[in-house]
Amino acid sequence: xxxxxxxxxxxxxxxxxxxxxxxxxxxxxxxxxxxxxxxxxxxxxxxxxxxxxxxxxxxxxxxxxxxxxxxxxxxxxxxxxxxxxxxxxxxxxxxxxxxxxxxxxxxxxxxxxxxxxxxxxxxxxxxxxxxxxxxxxxxxxxxxxxxxxxxxxxxxxxxxxxxxxxxxxxxxxxxxxxxxxxxxxxxxxxxxxxxxxxxxxxxxxxxxxxxxxxxxxxxxxxxxxxxxxxxxxxxxxxxxxxxxxxxxxxxxxxxxxxxxxxxxxxx
Numbered sequence: 001x002x003x004x005x006x007x008x009x010x011x012x013x014x015x016x017x018x019x020x021x022x023x024x025x026x027x028x029x030x031x032x033x034x035x036x037x038x039x040x041x042x043x044x045x046x047x048x049x050x051x052x053x054x055x056x057x058x059x060x061x062x063x064x065x066x067x068x069x070x071x072x073x074x075x076x077x078x079x080x081x082x083x084x085x086x087x088x089x090x091x092x093x094x095x096x097x098x099x100x101x102x103x104x105x106x107x108x109x110x111x112x113x114x115x116x117x118x119x120x121x122x123x124x125x126x127x128x129x130x131x132x133x134x135x136x137x138x139x140x141x142x143x144x145x146x147x148x149x150x151x152x153x154x155x156x157x158x159x160x161x162x163x164x165x166x167x168x169x170x171x172x173x174x175x176x177x178x179x180x181x182x183x184x185x186x187x188x189x190x191x192x193x194x195x196x197x198x199x200x201x202x203x204x205x206x207x208x209x210x211x212x213x214x215x216x217x218x219x220x221x222x223x224x225x226x227x228x229x230x231x232x233x234x235x236x237x238x239x240x241x242x243x244x245x246x247x248x249x250x251x252x253x254x255x256x257x258x259x260x261x262x263x264x265x266x267x
Contacts, residue, residue, distance in 0.1 A: 002096075002124060002147065002149060002171075002172065003094065003095075003096040003124050004047065004096045004098075004124050004125055004149055004172040004173065005172070007046050007047060007096055008173065008207045008228065008229075011046065016262070016263060017224045017227060017228055017229050017230060017262055017265070018046040018047055018173075018207070018209065018228065018229035018230070019044050019045055019046050019047075019220075019229070019230055019232075019255065019258060019259055019262060020045065020046065020047045020048070020049055020098075020209055020211075020229050020230065020231045020232070021040045021043075021045050021048060021049065021231075021232050021233070021236050021251075021255060022048075022049040022050075022051060022100065022211075022231065022232065022233030022236065022237070023036055023037070023040070023048075023049075023050065023051065023067075023233075023236055023237060023240065023251075024050075024051035024053055024064060024067035024068055024070075024071055024237060024240075025050050025051060025052060025053060025071060025076060025080070025081040025084055026053055026070070026071030026072075026074055026076030026080065026081070026084075027053070027067040027068075027070045027071045027237070027240055027241075028070055028240055028241070028244045028245060029074060029244075029245060030071070030074050030076055030080060030084070031245075032244075032245040033050075033084045034084055034087045034088050035245070035248055036240065036245075036247070036248055036251065037050070037084075037088050037092075037097075038088070038091065038092065038248075039247075039248035039249070039251045039252045040236075040251055040252075040255060041092060041095050042252045043251060043252040043253070043254065043255025043256050043258075043259065044255050044256055044258070044259030045095065045255060046095070046096075046229070047095065047096045047097075047098060047124075047229075048095060048096070048097050048098070049098045049099075049100045049127070049231065049233070050081065050084070050085065050097055050098070050099055050100065051064065051067070051068070051100050051101060051233075052078055052081050052099055052100065052101030052102070052105060053067070053068040053069075053071035053072050053076050053081075053101075054068055054101055054102045054104065054105065055068070055072060056102075056104075061234060063234045063237050063238050063241065064233060064234060064237050066241065067237045067240070067241065070241075077105070078101075078105040078106070078108075078109060078114070079109075079117070081099065082117050082118060082121040082123070083121070085097050085099075085118075085121040085122050085123055086120075086121040086122060088122070089121070089122035093122075096124040096125065097122065097123055097124055097125075098123075098124060098125035098126065098127060098149075098151060098172070099118065099123055099125070099126050099127070100127040100129070101127075101128065101129065102128060102129055102130050103128045103130050103131045103139075106126075106128060106139070111138060111139050111142040111143075112142060115142045115143055115145070115146040115148060116146060118146070118148055119146040119147060119148060123148060124148065124149060124172070125148060125149035125150070125151045125171075125172045125173075126139075126143055126148055126149070126150060126151065127150075127151040127152070127153065127175060129153060132162065133152060133162060133165035133166050133168075133169050133170075134162075134165065136150065136152075136169060137169065140169045140170075144171065149170075149171040149172030149173075150169060150170060150171060150172075151170060151171075151172050151173060151174065151175060152166045152169065152170045152174055152175065153174075153175050153176075153177055154166060154174055154175070154176050154177065154200060155176075155177040156177070156178075156192065156196060160199075160203075163199075163200060163203050163204065164203050166204070167203045167204045167205075167206075170204070170206055171206065172206065173206050173207040173208065173209050173228065173229060174200070174204055174206050174207070174208050174209070175209050175211060175231065176193075176196065176197065176200065176208050176209065176210050176211070176227070177211060177212045178192075178193050178210050178211065178212045178213050178214075178223075188212075188213035188214065188219055188222075188223075190222050190223070190226070193210060193223065193226060193227070194226045197210075197226055197227060207228035207229060208227055208228050208229070209227060209228060209229035209230065209231045210223045210226075210227040210229070210230060210231060211230075211231030211232070211233065212231075214230060214231065214232050214235075215232070215234070215235045216235070216258075217257045217258050217260070217261035218261065220232065220258045220261055220262055221261035221262055221264065221265045222265075224261075224262040224265035225265045230258070230262060232255075232258065235254070236251055236254070239251055239254065
């Protein structure tokens, strides 16, 4: 059983939802990333999503775009990100780490080489934002062969045929984008999310996480009532932008507040 499966099984036994924070690797400085990852775990993170900086993002709003720019200014590459995960594993052997990024760096490295290196570093899952299931079979098969979970995005506009394709390829969990647009938007429509999750669960047995538009404890609590996990990114990256490496304590405190709100969501 993978680390991701173990986490969701344990949480389900306690009627809890996973808290999945996102930060960009190398932001504000490569030396700060591992410490920030540990700060997320100290705040209650069940899984850490680590963004691989990329020069031409499609789904990222201005906050995360700027984080990638700061990381790229330090020359952070996909191999550097894998080294960060490896360093994180020296102190934390249990918290799953999911790499979230775009297909180009993975394709440049080669699927087989990437999968081997990711597995060796201690990565648990990979989400390639711009690789739909129709084009992802080769990568998905390679990841699974190395005990890595291919994770996919679904959106309000995703047609049923693609939902079924994701259900066949995905493992670990599925990431539902709660709104049309980019990361950092703030117009979360809980009724729409609830309705869409019901549709998704007709085809998908994996846990479903909801992200985009979750910025505080109240919105996290609302989503935790209907989803299997709550994914928060832009709000955390904004803290890092404003406070730099010293943001670690703020991230821990913020996530503790979110975790507490989530834990009270179904009680």
